Amino acid sequence: VRPLPEQVESLCRTIDAPPRLIAHLTLVHDFAVSLVEEIQSVLPELSFDEKSVFFGAATHDIGKSLFRSELVAPGSGHEFAGERLLLEHGVEARLARFARTHAAWQKDASLTIEDLLVTLADTAWKGKRVADLETLISDRIAAATEKEVWDVYILIDDALQKLTAGADERLAWQAKFPV
Numbered sequence: 001v002r003p004l005p006e007q008v009e010s011l012c013r014t015i016d017a018p019p020r021l022i023a024h025l026t027l028v029h030d031f032a033v034s035l036v037e038e039i040q041s042v043l044p045e046l047s048f049d050e051k052s053v054f055f056g057a058a059t060h061d062i063g064k065s066l067f068r069s070e071l072v073a074p075g076s077g078h079e080f081a082g083e084r085l086l087l088e089h090g091v092e093a094r095l096a097r098f099a100r101t102h103a104a105w106q107k108d109a110s111l112t113i114e115d116l117l118v119t120l121a122d123t124a125w126k127g128k129r130v131a132d133l134e135t136l137i138s139d140r141i142a143a144a145t146e147k148e149v150w151d152v153y154i155l156i157d158d159a160l161q162k163l164t165a166g167a168d169e170r171l172a173w174q175a176k177f178p179v
């Protein structure tokens, strides 16, 4: 598993992030890197800011350090709190936003491909497939590359089938870390 970016590791130490959260961020960041590599290999014409996707994946749930119950139960308190926390620690707004947008794909039509890729990584790392989300991303990628939506959907589907293979192992690894 790839380590978190240095800046994020040091922030996690500063805010005393719980081990389960660090493990989760590590896995989603690692998955996002693999996902981006896969997408770039099958859709080389798609241009997006991969670094912000990696940063977003590495920090998306950082607000759960303040809403620790949301590490084990659903809740949305961590979303705005995470964005605020990142801003307070000097992170630029365009990078802090992922803490809020990673859960907003059904209610915010202004999300970018980068936002949606972080959301997809946060969904698919554990083997979960969400057809509406994959369709939305395929629509956006098709519009950006002038490809047919269906062709893009198939490429994304193939990539996810390959990448979700290790999901059970990832879930078991994350569960070993205390909340």
Ligand SMILES: [Fe+2]
Binding pocket: 024, 028, 060, 061, 122
């Ligand atoms: Fe997450």
